[in-house]
Amino acid sequence: MGQSATPHSSAPDLRVSLGPLHLANPVLTASGTFGYGLEFSDFLDLSRLGGIVVKGISLKPRPGNPPPRLAETPCGMLNAIGLENVGVERFLRDKLPPLRQRGAVIIVNILGNTVEEYAELASVLSGVSGIAALEINISCPNVKRGGMAFGTDPHMAAQVVAAVRARTSLPLITKLSPNVTSIAEIARAAHDAGSDILSCINTVSAMAVDPFSRRPKLANIVGGLSGPAIKPIALRCVYETVRAVSCPVIGIGGIQTAMDALEFLVVGASAVQVGTANLVHPRASLHILEGIEKFCRHQGIGAITDYIGTLDTACRFPFADESCSVEPPAREPV
Amino acid sequence: MGQSATPHSSAPDLRVSLGPLHLANPVLTASGTFGYGLEFSDFLDLSRLGGIVVKGISLKPRPGNPPPRLAETPCGMLNAIGLENVGVERFLRDKLPPLRQRGAVIIVNILGNTVEEYAELASVLSGVSGIAALEINISCPNVKRGGMAFGTDPHMAAQVVAAVRARTSLPLITKLSPNVTSIAEIARAAHDAGSDILSCINTVSAMAVDPFSRRPKLANIVGGLSGPAIKPIALRCVYETVRAVSCPVIGIGGIQTAMDALEFLVVGASAVQVGTANLVHPRASLHILEGIEKFCRHQGIGAITDYIGTLDTACRFPFADESCSVEPPAREPV
Amino acid sequence: MPRVQEKAKILESHKEAEGTYRLVLYAPKIVPTARPGQFVMVRVASEGADPLLARPFSFHRLHKEDGLCEILLRVVGAGTRLLSQRQPGSSVDVVGPLGRGFTAPTRSDETVVFVAGGIGIAPLRALLDHLLATTHKGHPERLHLYYGARSASELIALHDLKRAGVVSVVSTDDGSAGERGTVLDAVQKRWNASSQMPNRLYACGSLPMQVNLARWVRRRDIWVEMSLESMMACGIGACLGCALPAVDPEDPQAQRYLHVCQDGPVLDPKRIRWDKVQPLIARPLISASL
Amino acid sequence: MPRVQEKAKILESHKEAEGTYRLVLYAPKIVPTARPGQFVMVRVASEGADPLLARPFSFHRLHKEDGLCEILLRVVGAGTRLLSQRQPGSSVDVVGPLGRGFTAPTRSDETVVFVAGGIGIAPLRALLDHLLATTHKGHPERLHLYYGARSASELIALHDLKRAGVVSVVSTDDGSAGERGTVLDAVQKRWNASSQMPNRLYACGSLPMQVNLARWVRRRDIWVEMSLESMMACGIGACLGCALPAVDPEDPQAQRYLHVCQDGPVLDPKRIRWDKVQPLIARPLISASL
Numbered sequence A, B: 001m002g003q004s005a006t007p008h009s010s011a012p013d014l015r016v017s018l019g020p021l022h023l024a025n026p027v028l029t030a031s032g033t034f035g036y037g038l039e040f041s042d043f044l045d046l047s048r049l050g051g052i053v054v055k056g057i058s059l060k061p062r063p064g065n066p067p068p069r070l071a072e073t074p075c076g077m078l079n080a081i082g083l084e085n086v087g088v089e090r091f092l093r094d095k096l097p098p099l100r101q102r103g104a105v106i107i108v109n110i111l112g113n114t115v116e117e118y119a120e121l122a123s124v125l126s127g128v129s130g131i132a133a134l135e136i137n138i139s140c141p142n143v144k145r146g147g148m149a150f151g152t153d154p155h156m157a158a159q160v161v162a163a164v165r166a167r168t169s170l171p172l173i174t175k176l177s178p179n180v181t182s183i184a185e186i187a188r189a190a191h192d193a194g195s196d197i198l199s200c201i202n203t204v205s206a207m208a209v210d211p212f213s214r215r216p217k218l219a220n221i222v223g224g225l226s227g228p229a230i231k232p233i234a235l236r237c238v239y240e241t242v243r244a245v246s247c248p249v250i251g252i253g254g255i256q257t258a259m260d261a262l263e264f265l266v267v268g269a270s271a272v273q274v275g276t277a278n279l280v281h282p283r284a285s286l287h288i289l290e291g292i293e294k295f296c297r298h299q300g301i302g303a304i305t306d307y308i309g310t311l312d313t314a315c316r317f318p319f320a321d322e323s324c325s326v327e328p329p330a331r332e333p334v
Numbered sequence C, D: 001m002p003r004v005q006e007k008a009k010i011l012e013s014h015k016e017a018e019g020t021y022r023l024v025l026y027a028p029k030i031v032p033t034a035r036p037g038q039f040v041m042v043r044v045a046s047e048g049a050d051p052l053l054a055r056p057f058s059f060h061r062l063h064k065e066d067g068l069c070e071i072l073l074r075v076v077g078a079g080t081r082l083l084s085q086r087q088p089g090s091s092v093d094v095v096g097p098l099g100r101g102f103t104a105p106t107r108s109d110e111t112v113v114f115v116a117g118g119i120g121i122a123p124l125r126a127l128l129d130h131l132l133a134t135t136h137k138g139h140p141e142r143l144h145l146y147y148g149a150r151s152a153s154e155l156i157a158l159h160d161l162k163r164a165g166v167v168s169v170v171s172t173d174d175g176s177a178g179e180r181g182t183v184l185d186a187v188q189k190r191w192n193a194s195s196q197m198p199n200r201l202y203a204c205g206s207l208p209m210q211v212n213l214a215r216w217v218r219r220r221d222i223w224v225e226m227s228l229e230s231m232m233a234c235g236i237g238a239c240l241g242c243a244l245p246a247v248d249p250e251d252p253q254a255q256r257y258l259h260v261c262q263d264g265p266v267l268d269p270k271r272i273r274w275d276k277v278q279p280l281i282a283r284p285l286i287s288a289s290l
């Protein structure tokens, strides 16, 4: 409890180091929800954020899925954008320079349908300056393996990471999918294969239909669920991941407020990415950053690193002396 | 679209047959959210429902987890009740007789920590009359296999189902967990091992913490997410399950309204279970039943079986003749 | 005593003290069978499914003839904030009456003590009203109310109770009104030295107050009932979420729970394993702005 | 033309026709740079995160001097229903001005036709106002408005436009007001036989109307702009969700999309692959009660 804390008047130190990646603060924006960053420059100063993860980039431009690509669900949304993007060439030509000019810390989310595509992208992006890190989106289907997502199999995940690792010395983030039996297993595989950092979670596989027309709400039938609805799932995934690996973890999923971001930080995420919230409130990421700062002041936290990972899981019985002492009951599953 | 439909004035036929299980209508209540049924008799006539799945029963009474056992999340809730129940003996003595007296169709949700416990429960319950079916909760941890949930491994799931199948001729429902890489794989295993029906989903593994006290909101740390937030996930699981197996499937997850229930029916669920909604609106299950009836009248659906599984996944281009005909673009992943 | 769900109309909403609001609800199906100490589950969302769950509130006052009840609520989080902002004329979804109420005294010569910490006044007021109108009609001086809060600004007015003749002792932690100290200090000051103990004691307040009072009465063996709290989802005994660690008389070491919504909320503190109780999480109000 | 997010105060709310409401918003940061055909994203939830997403609405009228704008909304689902129930005095979260507006005529001698189907009147009214005050000041007779709806009860009043001298032709599918038939029937009746085509045509309406009009103008080669729709999450080009199948002039068979929130909502219909457009899902209003 912060009761004993003395509020700080000096600005709290929000810097975080995620292995080789050093950030001014722990608030990033999530891929696909912040465009190429420039879309938001009317709303906020991009250089204030810890970093910007741009829309997933592939070697060649991709047109994306036919519409409808969106559907709303309780406290969430489904998307099946289909990884539409301008391709790495146009990204480097049209998007990267103005984004750099705005002083943004730029992380590029990469995707491919084969291990080779990932590796080649990494090599192209390593050749340019102004990129702080790469984030590997392993939720893409492996076209050579029947479309099963790279991120659902530890061996495939490791292959992608190792191939990218071999082609770049940029800090490497692997973005994990929640749609697996054990996220810890994939996390370990990605870490062992050379990922400096893990980020989780990508969207949760989901769908919605219209009972009247009897049709799926997305042309793609199945899409990815994001937004507040998935926050408790994301938090559990981060909890399992930080306990499975020794590398830094970035928390993603349903973060709308500073309180949400703090949940991830206290569980052990070294930084967070704000996704769907950007779509609803273009200034959400900045609000969250300011809220974290306010929280630190209020709680007398001088450096955010003193807060990260300090989850207190011990049972607290303030009146334990109130009767005969007995063993705390064993934890039972749900 | 129902535009061409002529509203029916006679009551629609809502009867559904799930293999050996014949129900007056497709609306059941989900285990753990409807107590032992009796808790709701002030609010509705229990005999009107398709059936009642009672709180999960074990061989011996279980005290459950220490509190806090509940937390609220955006459009959802977490629970870690810890399978508290009165045990099969007291269930049969105190709960079953009054429930039968109210004319309810009773399905018993069973749980155990070993395959043998499940089998023994099945055999005890097969000996009494007034039970319409058993639902096997395979989300329980297998104490002999290090606590890994039975429902996350196809072989363990099959073992439980086969052991229960060997001890009962009651209709058998296996309740699937969404916390797996492939629900289709578990579905097939359970079906092949003798389950007549599958139900999905159980809660989604999740957590919540309080940033101020830095403590998990549940004493158990991790709990099960339920409510509207998970509906799109549940719907996708049902979609995958109905396509993986030939047996009937019961849809569960976030159903609050008739529209929600209809989403599951159109995707292919032969019945639905209403869970968390009962906690919020004790009359929710009846409202949903009445809403389905109203929908059928409005849409001119004479029998609900004519509606179940009629999802139309073809792309509709009403103006396809508007220009040169080209191939519909290939579906791309999210 | 059937429980019902009804759309209750909010007739009035008043701010009674710092962060404390009183709502007057027209709930003609629920009120007739309601008793002091029982509660209602009130849905707080007026649109959508967020917040999802209903919140429990005790009957603060019951006006049976009119089908009205009052609830007194303290803003502690999103749900109570939303309720405090509801406009008269709008409706809320309410389920009740729920739980086990207070056991009222049977004789008018009983001396009855009420111990209310902060918002704990909410259920006790309904019982006070009831006794003033029944057993203790004509004997208000046998009703002793101890009512404490952190500060004067958090106290609701009790003029009418005083006028009715109830012995009222107010206390605040900071001394800004009444005696300085906790409500328990005030109780002990009056009764520790007394040769005669009260016949009954009813209490509602924070967890530390509950524990300290439980300790105090245990040593004195006073008949006591407390209105307790726990996180609730359904309020009707269906979810088993509202567990409190309970004493099993046959096996004191056993892991046992009772359920506040069914076995309580009014309970004998001797039934609680206070050593196993975890306090509810309380968030500073600043959290709403983060 | 910077886009901003602001809390806009709802000053007035009026029912204008069956299921159709007009809100007057005070949005002093957004209005000054707003142009007809542009839109705003309005958050509909006043509490919690359900419904999560904002909804797009065109500027119906712009009162720049006062920092006011009006939106006209048709209730089709939960979000529009909530907005229609909002009380004057409350605030809504608004982002704008967004998208590409109409290209206004440059000369006063242009004959300009407006084709509004149902709620399609919303953005066209802002453009009409604009032309009446600029290019066509003194020449209202060169502005021709065709306004159709299913039935008289769904039409909003246009007295002031008529008084201003705009040539207005009203039609209803059931003949309950104006000419019987679709708005397109009315347009064709007037112009099919005409030797002189209008210089410009602006349209907004249902998908079938869009397609039929696109077909009609294509054969006649009229300069035309339409305000189109698509599901939106962000409205600012960030999510890529609002795709519409687009014609790639270099490769007519290619799978291409444009994004309504950035490339539109005002678009030349020749840029759309109408053969690949899927209609938005429309639910009967009964769904709200199920």
Ligand SMILES: Cc1cc2nc3c(=O)[nH]c(=O)nc-3n(C[C@H](O)[C@H](O)[C@H](O)COP(=O)(O)OP(=O)(O)OC[C@H]3O[C@@H](n4cnc5c(N)ncnc54)[C@H](O)[C@@H]3O)c2cc1C
Pocket: B072, C039, C054, C055, C056, C057, C058, C059, C071, C072, C073, C074, C075, C076, C077, C078, C079, C080, C081, C119, C122, C123, C228, C229, C230, C231, C232, C233, C260, C265, C280, C281, C282, C283
């Ligand atoms: C039987 C009973 C009767 C009650 N009577 C009153 C009353 O008359 N007046 C009054 O002001 N309050 C009463 N409460 C407490 C009240 O229910 C909670 O303050 C309220 O639910 C908090 O909701 P919230 O959304 O504002 O806070 P949240 O943001 O949900 O949580 C804030 C705090 O409230 C606690 N809390 C949340 N939900 C519950 C819950 N369902 N039950 C108990 N605590 C909860 C949390 O642990 C946390 O400490 C009663 C509680 C119970 C169990």
Ligand SMILES: Cc1cc2nc3c(=O)[nH]c(=O)nc-3n(C[C@H](O)[C@H](O)[C@H](O)COP(=O)(O)OP(=O)(O)OC[C@H]3O[C@@H](n4cnc5c(N)ncnc54)[C@H](O)[C@@H]3O)c2cc1C
Pocket: A072, D039, D054, D055, D056, D057, D058, D059, D071, D072, D073, D074, D075, D076, D077, D078, D079, D080, D081, D119, D122, D123, D228, D229, D230, D231, D232, D233, D260, D265, D280, D281, D282, D283
């Ligand atoms: C650029 C633009 C400008 C618009 N201007 C107006 C206007 O001025 N007045 C007006 O009444 N309506 C306007 N609309 C349509 C309006 O946004 C939708 O009717 C509204 O979003 C429906 O929300 P709902 O919650 O009521 O319906 P829902 O329950 O969400 O859905 C009901 C129906 O509305 C459609 N719909 C839902 N969300 C959107 C969306 N974001 N964009 C388009 N259609 C959607 C659904 O496909 C469905 O057909 C505009 C749409 C766009 C894209």
Ligand SMILES: Cc1cc2nc3c(=O)[nH]c(=O)nc-3n(C[C@H](O)[C@H](O)[C@H](O)COP(=O)(O)O)c2cc1C
Pocket: A030, A031, A032, A033, A055, A056, A057, A079, A081, A083, A109, A137, A175, A201, A202, A203, A225, A226, A227, A228, A230, A252, A253, A254, A255, A273, A274, A275, A276, A277, D239, D240, D241
């Ligand atoms: C519209 C949309 C597009 C997305 N595109 C990508 C993408 O290109 N690459 C990626 O790794 N994740 C993508 N995501 C996933 C988000 O980055 C994020 O992991 C997910 O939405 C969960 O976070 P949230 O709940 O805060 O949105 C996308 C999400 C949305 C909503």
Ligand SMILES: Cc1cc2nc3c(=O)[nH]c(=O)nc-3n(C[C@H](O)[C@H](O)[C@H](O)COP(=O)(O)O)c2cc1C
Pocket: B030, B031, B032, B033, B055, B056, B079, B081, B083, B109, B137, B175, B201, B202, B203, B225, B226, B227, B228, B230, B252, B253, B254, B255, B273, B274, B275, B276, B277, C239, C240, C241
């Ligand atoms: C409080 C609570 C207790 C539950 N207990 C059980 C149980 O004993 N056995 C079981 O199979 N499922 C149990 N469940 C899961 C529900 O039956 C259901 O599968 C899940 O909640 C999803 O449905 P919903 O979103 O409609 O609640 C429980 C759920 C809740 C919320």
Ligand code: FES
Pocket: C231, C232, C233, C234, C235, C236, C237, C238, C239, C240, C241, C242, C259, C260, C261, C262
């Ligand atoms: S709150 Fe659900 S059982 Fe008590």
Ligand code: FES
Pocket: D231, D232, D233, D234, D235, D236, D237, D238, D239, D240, D241, D242, D259, D260, D261, D262
């Ligand atoms: S609505 Fe998000 S890009 Fe257009």
